[in-house]
Amino acid sequence: MWKQLLLSVGVGVLVLNGPASASADQLTPQELVKTTKSLQKIERDVHASKQAVEKAERHVQAVDERADALQAKLDQVSTQLEAYETASTPEETSLFKQVLSSVLPSAKAEAAESEKAETDLKAREAEAARALEELSDQQAEVKAEREQAKASHAAAYKQLKAQAAQLTDLKKQKAAIAPDQFMIPATGRLSQGFGPASGQFGYTFHNGIDIAAKVGTPIYAAADGKVIDVKTSGPYGKHVFIEHDLNGQKWTTVYAHMHKIEVKKGQALLQGEGIGQIGNTGNSSGPHLHFEVHQGKYGYSSSSAGNTVNPMDVAEVLGGTSPIKAVY
Numbered sequence: 001m002w003k004q005l006l007l008s009v010g011v012g013v014l015v016l017n018g019p020a021s022a023s024a025d026q027l028t029p030q031e032l033v034k035t036t037k038s039l040q041k042i043e044r045d046v047h048a049s050k051q052a053v054e055k056a057e058r059h060v061q062a063v064d065e066r067a068d069a070l071q072a073k074l075d076q077v078s079t080q081l082e083a084y085e086t087a088s089t090p091e092e093t094s095l096f097k098q099v100l101s102s103v104l105p106s107a108k109a110e111a112a113e114s115e116k117a118e119t120d121l122k123a124r125e126a127e128a129a130r131a132l133e134e135l136s137d138q139q140a141e142v143k144a145e146r147e148q149a150k151a152s153h154a155a156a157y158k159q160l161k162a163q164a165a166q167l168t169d170l171k172k173q174k175a176a177i178a179p180d181q182f183m184i185p186a187t188g189r190l191s192q193g194f195g196p197a198s199g200q201f202g203y204t205f206h207n208g209i210d211i212a213a214k215v216g217t218p219i220y221a222a223a224d225g226k227v228i229d230v231k232t233s234g235p236y237g238k239h240v241f242i243e244h245d246l247n248g249q250k251w252t253t254v255y256a257h258m259h260k261i262e263v264k265k266g267q268a269l270l271q272g273e274g275i276g277q278i279g280n281t282g283n284s285s286g287p288h289l290h291f292e293v294h295q296g297k298y299g300y301s302s303s304s305a306g307n308t309v310n311p312m313d314v315a316e317v318l319g320g321t322s323p324i325k326a327v328y
Ligand SMILES: [Zn+2]
Pocket: 192, 206, 208, 209, 210, 289, 290, 291
């Protein structure tokens, strides 16, 4: 039974002894990686737009404060101007004083003084009128700037809303494709499952699953992570270790007996990115991928599970189908 199960990365359906049910909307690891990259880009865009909206908000606020200060100044000058206008002696009184001053010497002196005060008042009045005019001009400028700032804010907010909607869509798209935890890293035939083994190859517990496929079949990263080691010899042959952090839990995955390694130590990977090809290196009697999933750090035992868990319990094919549940 196990030996006949086909594991497929490319499609969400697993089949036994038959061609994979390929369709036009077939899911591929490349599609998953593309979606993840679009998601990451739009996340950066949303972040930038949020900052733009905040900046625009601060600008509107600053312009509002300037407008308020300007209005207060305008009110003050306007009140002063009214006071000057009220204090200004009407023309007739002035004429009466002029006549009076021609007959009374004391009145003449008084008139001269009064006339000087009147001239000063007129000068202050004219100055206040000029200030008022200048302030009105400034107010018009601030109003225009406020309109512009409001428009910029509205545009930034509109963009943010559109991007946020895009982000929601992409998250849904990704959730529909991406397996919850790990992705079955290659397409092929399950030639050996996880669990007790005969001991004929030097181990009594098989810590991973074997996916048999022809040399050169692509292998993909089972989850987002970082390559922590790449080795080219030993029982595993050419092999890769990837460390993952999934919802705060550390995991390590191992991909062994590879034909070709296409990643470097330290490289960051997205789920579904190619890491190399299936091969027949190390202790291997035919081309296959030996895939291990360790909870936490790599911890191997030849007679027990060690740190490993059954990949079939934690890995799914694209589209989120459990390989076990998909057997029919
Ligand atoms: Zn194996």
